[in-house]
Amino acid sequence: MKQAQLRHYIQPRFGTQPRLRAAFSLSITILLVIGLVASQWLLGDSPQQMQFDARLAPPSGDHWLGTDALGRELWARTLAGLALSFWVGCLAALFSTLIALSLAALASMSRRLDALVSLLIDTLLSVPHLILLMLIAFALGGGTQAVIIAVAVTHWPSLTRVLRAELLQLRQAPYVRISQALGKSRWFVLYSHMLPHLLPHCLVGALLLFPHAILHEAALTFLGFGLSPSQPAIGVLLADAMRYLSGGYWWLGVFPGLGLLLMVLGFERLASHLRRAL
Numbered sequence: 001m002k003q004a005q006l007r008h009y010i011q012p013r014f015g016t017q018p019r020l021r022a023a024f025s026l027s028i029t030i031l032l033v034i035g036l037v038a039s040q041w042l043l044g045d046s047p048q049q050m051q052f053d054a055r056l057a058p059p060s061g062d063h064w065l066g067t068d069a070l071g072r073e074l075w076a077r078t079l080a081g082l083a084l085s086f087w088v089g090c091l092a093a094l095f096s097t098l099i100a101l102s103l104a105a106l107a108s109m110s111r112r113l114d115a116l117v118s119l120l121i122d123t124l125l126s127v128p129h130l131i132l133l134m135l136i137a138f139a140l141g142g143g144t145q146a147v148i149i150a151v152a153v154t155h156w157p158s159l160t161r162v163l164r165a166e167l168l169q170l171r172q173a174p175y176v177r178i179s180q181a182l183g184k185s186r187w188f189v190l191y192s193h194m195l196p197h198l199l200p201h202c203l204v205g206a207l208l209l210f211p212h213a214i215l216h217e218a219a220l221t222f223l224g225f226g227l228s229p230s231q232p233a234i235g236v237l238l239a240d241a242m243r244y245l246s247g248g249y250w251w252l253g254v255f256p257g258l259g260l261l262l263m264v265l266g267f268e269r270l271a272s273h274l275r276r277a278l
Contacts, residue, residue: 022273029270032263036083046076047232056249066251068240074251078259081234084227085260088148089214095152096213097159097206101198104163105190108171117164121157129154133216137225147226151213159205163198170194207271211264218260234260 051071059066065074107117124132133150140146170176170193179189220226221235229236234256241252 019277022270022277025266025270025273029266032266033086036079036086039079040083043076043080046073047080048072056244059251065255066249068237068252069244074237074255077232077237078234078256080232081237081256082259082263084231084233085214085217085263088144088151088217089210092148092151092155092213092217093206093209095148096155096209097202099152100156100159100163100205101195101202103156103160104167104198105195107164108167108190108194109186114164117160121161124154124157130216130219133220134223134225137220142225142228144227147217147220150220151216155209155212155216159209162205163201166198166201167194170197204271204275207267207274210271211268214260215264
């Protein structure tokens with residue numbers, strides 16, 4: 001009796017912890033996103049303003065994070081680069097999630113389509129990821145649109161496999177079999193009974209794809225296959241910093257890399273807490 005009462009009082013408390021952590025992570029992430037979006041209007045042309053009398057200045061009260069080789073404020077360029085990476089990552093993760101959901105729904109229609117989708121997943125997973133990204137971005141001519149397309153068409157296989165397995169399990173559910181026995185079409189069963197159950201998986205999957213998207217965007221830009229060097233992207237800042245790190249100008253690489261790392265960890269933690277809460 002005592003054990004049952006103890007379990008009764010303990011379980012609700014432990015059950016609310018994932019939701020509280022998810023709400024806390026979500027609030028911090030929302031504040032981060034609002035700050036990044038607002039910085040685009042508040043900064044104006046600050047990331048491009050040059051001060052030749054303050055070239056390669058270290059962090060100080062006048063220059064918070066230091067300046068680059070052209071005297072541009074590193075804090076302004078870092079915020080602009082994080083905002084740019086955020087939009088690229090959001091669009092790439094959204095398109096990749098839509099591709100994964102479409103292919104998973106297609107695989108649930110018949111065994112032949114399921115075999116075809118499985119073949120596509122295995123084929124894409126067998127190709128080295130970064131090389132495929134470079135080839136697609138190079139074939140599309142580089143730039144923001146090329147990076148978004150390259151990341152979107154290469155990040156869907158893992159999420160597609162998860163959604164496909166969930167749909168295969170849902171096909172054996174009693175209410176799905178009853179709906180099929182009543183003569184409902186496959187599209188009706190898929191749209192009315194299966195897809196609503198996949199929305200939490202799609203949300204968590206998109207959040208988990210976002211860190212990978214911005215990391216690969218930065219990697220492509222760093223290697224010269226991504227965004228234009230005229231844009232204050234994180235990959236551009238890190239590529240420029242490589243020329244001066246040996247001279248002791250450590251702030252050129254530390255602060256942009258640290259900002260990217262914090263953004264990736266923030267969204268990864270949000271996705272982990274949200275997955276436990278759902």
